[in-house]
């Protein structure tokens with residue numbers, strides 16, 4: 121297992137989520153005119169950044185605070201060029217340059233993104249999570265005041281998010297509970313019977329093991345036995361890359377599309393919804409419960425932690441239970457990527473492409489008075505290209521890896537994709553549903569790095585210049 125994780129040096133909400141107690145959050149996106157302004161901001165907050173160290177019983181804070189730095193933020197902090205040049209290409213290029221490749225085209229293209237997202241103006245991201253809306257307002261107000269006193273620092277956008285009741289996202293599905301089990305990280309006991317709970321790496325024979333911490337934290341061994349220390353071990357140790365995406369959801373069109381798909385296929389509407397996601401709206405997976413006479417009370421979450429201990433092979437190779445193109449099967453194929461049985465340890469391949477998701481829904485009224493709602497998607501990984509981008513581009517936007525041609529994930533249909541999803545059925549007669557384009561539209565993306573606590577302190581002192 122290697123040396124124990126230094127949780128007090130890792131920012132909070134990465135290895136373990138803050139959880140349902142912290143259902144209110146705001147992201148402050150900051151621009152610094154000078155290196156001094158950026159450093160002063162880090163000096164101001166670094167002593168109270170929330171870490172991954174578990175708070176003792178009865179000492180849960182009212183609010184938390186975390187920090188991310190973009191590539192242009194590191195430039196603004198005047199890191200020396202030999203370091204800047206050695207950051208990974210995806211991070212240096214940033215999301216706008218990579219947008220076309222990632223399916224951010226048409227309505228989702230960077231030209232349409234909300235300012236200032238993706239334009240290189242954001243240097244720092246400060247995130248407050250809070251137990252109640254009042255806690256959030258107080259901490260937000262206080263932080264604004266503190267930042268306001270720093271010459272040359274501007275808050276260029278503020279993004280509020282709030283958890284919906286029963287852990288739903290706006291399409292009505294329970295969300296956020298299948299997260300990687302990480303070596304050396306204890307989970308709160310209610311979430312963790314054992315690591316056999318099915319969210320690590322599936323092993324042949326039905327067991328599971330936790331994923332190496334280096335898949336998420338730099339400076340730790342990853343699944344390939346490598347330790348990433350570029351561009352500087354002191355800078356990246358215990359840090360992680362962050363993908364921040366504002367995704368608008370067209371809820372009305374999603375519901376209409378389900379009605380239409382049910383009419384065309386003759387399948388019950390809620391079964392179609394479950395086939396699209398791979399889970400019923402209450403979170404129970406199709407792999408666990410393939411049929412429901414009555415879809416049940418869809419407003420409930422099945423239980424605190426819907427079962428994750430399922431895999432797709434050998435019983436569901438054809439996708440008769442959970443379609444090969446369902447969102448959760450694409451986004452984490454578990455043991456299914458065995459290339460027709462030629463790969464015996466397929467779980468290890470998938471383990472190289474896992475992400476930790478910490479998104480939360482947002483809802484706002486736009487200038488025209490219409491409602492704008494969606495998911496403020498946030499994920500953490502050691503390598504943006506290998507993890508987030510592979511999942512988005514190769515697994516969700518395209519079907520080739522799964523033998524599905526260019527069929528997209530139902531959630532991410534775009535003009536120009538095949539526009540269909542196949543739902544294989546046990547009767548041997550697959551049903552096809554139309555995938556409406558732009559059910560989920562990207563409103564903007566930032567790539568960031570969440571440094572470890574020691575690195576944050578050094579950055580605040582002007583190190584690495």
Ligand code: HEM
Nearest residue numbers: 289291293294295296297298367448451452495511512560
């Ligand atoms: C508005 C957009 C999205 C919606 C509504 C959505 C919804 C969901 C839901 C309901 C689940 C099942 C609950 C769970 O496992 O926690 C899920 C799982 C997941 N999603 Fe998404 N998602 C969205 C975007 C994305 C994006 C952009 C990615 C990455 C590119 C992604 C990757 C994943 C992964 C990795 C899982 C876990 C699968 C598993 O471990 O079985 N999702 N999503």
